[in-house]
Amino acid sequence: MIMWKVALVMIVTEVSGNGAKHNEEHHGTLCEVLKAVTAKWGEVKERDSSDPLKKALHKTIFGNMSATEKVSELKFPKDYYPSVTEEKVEPNSRKYWCGLCGRPGQKHYPGESATHDLVCLCTPGEFGHPVNGGGEKKLCGQSQGTWGADKKGWHTELFNDNEKERKHLSETWNKIIKDCLQSGNGDDLDTALKKFTDKLRSLNGNQYLGDHSDTSDCSGTAYGGVCVKYPLECVKNSWWKELEKATRKAKENRQNKDKEKIISESSEKGQKWKTLKGQQKTSEKTVQTPQPTPGVALLPKTEEAHNPQTVEKLLANISATHDENSSPIIKPHWFLMAALLS
Incomplete structure (x- = not known):
């Protein structure tokens, strides 16, 4: 044994x-x-x-x-x-x-x-x-x-x-x-x-x-x-x-949480982007093309300024124009005539 x-x-x-x-x-x-x-x-x-x-x-x-x-x-x-x-x-x-x-x-x-x-x-x-x-x-x-x-x-x-x-x-x-x-x-x-x-x-x-x-x-x-x-x-x-x-x-579980985090962050970024685009479009709509300021008469072209009919018409418009305080704008006609015809 x-x-x-x-x-x-x-x-x-x-x-x-x-x-x-x-x-x-x-x-x-x-x-x-x-x-x-x-x-x-x-x-x-x-x-x-x-x-x-x-x-x-x-x-x-x-x-x-x-x-x-x-x-x-x-x-x-x-x-x-x-x-x-x-x-x-x-x-x-x-x-x-x-x-x-x-x-x-x-x-x-x-x-x-x-x-x-x-x-x-x-x-x-x-x-x-x-x-x-x-x-x-x-x-x-x-x-x-x-x-x-x-x-x-x-x-x-x-x-x-x-x-x-x-x-x-x-x-x-x-x-x-x-x-x-x-x-x-x-x-x-x-x-x-x-x-x-x-x-x-x-x-x-x-x-x-x-x-x-x-x-x-x-x-x-x-x-x-x-x-x-x-x-x-x-x-x-x-x-x-x-x-x-x-x-x-x-x-x-860790991988799923990481995926959820990425999706959540991506969604937040997408929402922020949409909000930003919306604000940009709204801003574009509210911007208007500048208009001529009321009360300012545009001078005619040089060749038109020497036409007597044009001058008379322009003087009539100026005489009817008021300033921002609604006070008549009074200018001597002879002064304006001289300026326009010079």
């Missing part, structure tokens, strides 16, 4: 080996998402609880394990602490929490939150796998010493489903997850989420995050692997599916 387990260890090490840096890229992308979500949470946390984006961000950070809405107050969940006795505790062992969904009484499941998935991805398994055996091996950027010197780790036993060494979860929470809860750039959320989903690997109808083989159940043993396994029912209810849907809806 022992020899058979060793052979299995060798096979898995060969197919899932990732140098000395286990789950580094997967941890990095998931941590980026969590930082971006934490930043975005600061922008939307005051919204109504029914807001889709707020609900999705809350699920990503807090999952089902906390009633608080303050990231700074998020504590290591009490039900993550070791059970009083180490015995068969399905469906609340690593095998279930990190690889199965929908079992009656199951407290946690893969895809419940980004923080929970980090617990599965970054906690050493049986005998400290995969960072045991010396050398410079690291898991999620941490060496084995992060979890103590006892060289044990959280796992579900291969043949009897007994739960072992859950105490190491607290170190994962304090040394790895807390760092990912530091606020990043909320504007990078879409990019970070895309990088994360690109890292997921499909195999036998499941999706995986972290080192795994064809038979991995993510139970923490060398055979099962230190990973997160998402069966189809887990994917449907996962934090990232809800987050993708909510961010897409939020983007559509």
